Amino acid sequence: MQLPDQPSDELHRLATLRAYNILDTLPEERFDRLTRLARRLFNVPIALVSLVDMNRQWFKSCQGLEVQETPRDISFCGHAILGNEIMEVPDAQEDLRFHDNPLVTGEPNIRFYAGCPLVVTDGVKLGTLCLIDTVPRHLTEEDRQLLTDLACMAEQEISAMQLATMDALTQISNRRGFEALAQHALGVCQRLGLPASLLFFDMNEFKAINDNLGHAEGDRALRDFARLIQCSLRNSDVVGRLGGDEFAVLLTNASAEETQHALARLEGKVGEHNQRDGRGYPLRYSVGQIDYNGRDPVEIGRLLAEADALMYAQKRGQRPSQR
Structure with missing residues (x-):
């Protein structure tokens, strides 16, 4: 056989x-x-x-x-x-x-x-x-x-x-699809003892794009940001739009250092996009990161809440790491 x-x-x-x-x-x-x-x-x-x-x-x-x-x-x-x-x-x-x-x-x-x-x-x-x-x-x-x-x-x-689990605008997973897929991936990481990192993104000044340039331009900004996230990461990472201008990524079998390298790639690609796009506004974002040790059972909902809180702390503090 x-x-x-x-x-x-x-x-x-x-x-x-x-x-x-x-x-x-x-x-x-x-x-x-x-x-x-x-x-x-x-x-x-x-x-x-x-x-x-x-x-x-x-x-x-x-x-x-x-x-x-x-x-x-x-x-x-x-x-x-x-x-x-x-x-x-x-x-x-x-x-x-x-x-x-x-x-x-x-x-x-x-x-x-x-x-x-x-x-x-x-x-x-x-x-x-x-x-x-x-x-x-x-x-x-x-x-x-x-x-x-x-x-x-x-x-x-x-x-x-x-269609029930995909975001029609960006063609990546919606919240339902992301949570289901990410929970499955976390289960695999736990069984194999692999680390993972969850990133929670919020686009800065997105409301101003909609208010000043219209919702069609806002939709374009969302699509552009989703594309930049995808091309900065591995095709095995789980990417989703949670709603509005919020996105999440689960990087499986990734250490905290590897996740920082991925964030640096994203920062570079967003910077390149902002320089060449010339549409009257830059894409900017805040991000919260939660690392998973690969040992303890964990719910994706809890990780999302913790990463969300870190992201908003960064946004309120206007820290230099805010992109």
């Missing part, structure tokens, strides 16, 4: 998957409808919407199986997300990657598998819409097109879910 390799963008892929806040959610008719349709159209006993997490594949919709997840290292879908096209295994017993896989030698006795990657923003593959049968078979070209069409429908439903 061959273990599935990791995609080259694995850290970004996992961050994107968690940002969608779809893992471990309740069954939903819109996904179950798709897998029921797939099972009926292809006359297979099993059809799944499978999402590939760090160490497991978790089924958002599962027709024909009693389990909700299986280990990633024995998953077929872990292999399927490595490519861009449908992965078809006509007979798993004749395939060197899978012939002694426990899902082939035991329940559910997989012989045929076909999985179409589910692709979202930036080409990230979250999982598959897949078909499983207990007898060997082949897909026709018409079958492949039909499976692709059904996978596109699943992608659209996943994207619709994201």
